[in-house]
Amino acid sequence: xxxxxxIAKQLAPGLFAKxxxxxxxxxxxxxxxxxxxxxxxxxxEIVQVGAMPLxxxxxxxxxxxYAGYGEERTYTFRPFTSALGFIITKEAIDDNQYERGSxxxxxxxxxxxxxxxxxxxxxxxxxxxxxxxxxGDGVALFSTAHPFGSYTNANTFSAQVDLTESALELAYxxxxxxxxxxxxxxxxxxxxxxxxxxxxxxxERLLKSTGRVDSANNDVNPVRSLDLVPDGYMVNxxxxxxxxxxxxxxxxxxxxxxNRQGIEKRMNEDTDTYSLKVNFNERYVPGWANAxxxxxxxxx
Numbered sequence: 001x002x003x004x005x006x007i008a009k010q011l012a013p014g015l016f017a018k019x020x021x022x023x024x025x026x027x028x029x030x031x032x033x034x035x036x037x038x039x040x041x042x043x044x045e046i047v048q049v050g051a052m053p054l055x056x057x058x059x060x061x062x063x064x065x066y067a068g069y070g071e072e073r074t075y076t077f078r079p080f081t082s083a084l085g086f087i088i089t090k091e092a093i094d095d096n097q098y099e100r101g102s103x104x105x106x107x108x109x110x111x112x113x114x115x116x117x118x119x120x121x122x123x124x125x126x127x128x129x130x131x132x133x134x135x136g137d138g139v140a141l142f143s144t145a146h147p148f149g150s151y152t153n154a155n156t157f158s159a160q161v162d163l164t165e166s167a168l169e170l171a172y173x174x175x176x177x178x179x180x181x182x183x184x185x186x187x188x189x190x191x192x193x194x195x196x197x198x199x200x201x202x203x204e205r206l207l208k209s210t211g212r213v214d215s216a217n218n219d220v221n222p223v224r225s226l227d228l229v230p231d232g233y234m235v236n237x238x239x240x241x242x243x244x245x246x247x248x249x250x251x252x253x254x255x256x257x258x259n260r261q262g263i264e265k266r267m268n269e270d271t272d273t274y275s276l277k278v279n280f281n282e283r284y285v286p287g288w289a290n291a292x293x294x295x296x297x298x299x300x
């Protein structure tokens with residue numbers, strides 16, 4: 001006797017394969033913006049410790065200087081569950097209409113899950129200039145006054161500017177002056193330029209032209225000759241501001257994404273309706289521990 005549970009077993013491998021096809025049809029971008037880390041905990045905490053000041057000259061016979069050392073702030077990451085599913089009705093099963101429709105739904109479901117993950121990660125940037133989304137240091141991701149001990153660092157401009165050669169140079173110069181809580185230079189440098197689709201052509205010219213862009217001078221293009229952005233640029237269609245642009249840095253604990261649980265697949269029969277329920281879920285959370293992992297401008 002063929003029953004619905006047997007059909008489910010036959011249908012599941014194809015559905016799961018189509019789900020995977022849908023996932024793969026959405027290019028991964030988030031892992032090029034965030035450092036991804038697996039976790040087995042309900043939440044993760046990254047503690048920013050206070051930095052030591054510069055070492056002092058010790059005169060002969062004098063005591064060594066001792067500096068205070070403690071925790072400055074804590075960043076907490078709490079993974080959430082992203083889930084979606086669909087239902088195959090009893091009638092569709094009885095009329096043998098389940099196979100074509102369900103595989104199409106599974107492909108679309110994969111796309112929906114993958115796209116949601118990209119949107120969630122892109123929203124860290126989209127909301128990065130808003131005072132409604134504050135980090136562990138009490139300010140927005142992009143701020144002119146991130147507190148580090150008695151010092152502050154800016155990872156955005158006081159007046160937002162569009163992507164140009166001079167804007168990149170100013171961003172680099174600003175980043176070169178970043179210090180830790182002890183006043184020591186941190187030495188973080190740009191890694192990748194991130195732009196919305198409208199910024200693709202400007203990014204291509206800035207990073208790949210041998211001569212200076214938008215200038216009659218036949219000078220060398222320092223952005224390229226100095227390899228100012230070694231990882232090139234990436235276009236992210238999920239940025240909501242068409243003028244916005246960002247530079248990720250080599251800060252070791254900057255933009256972070258914690259994966260608590262990979263994709264889980266479920267299929268079971270609803271005993272009340274006799275329909276088959278198919279759903280997928282995963283758990284993750286993006287955010288930032290050190291805002292100096294990125295520099296950003298919302299554009300003019």
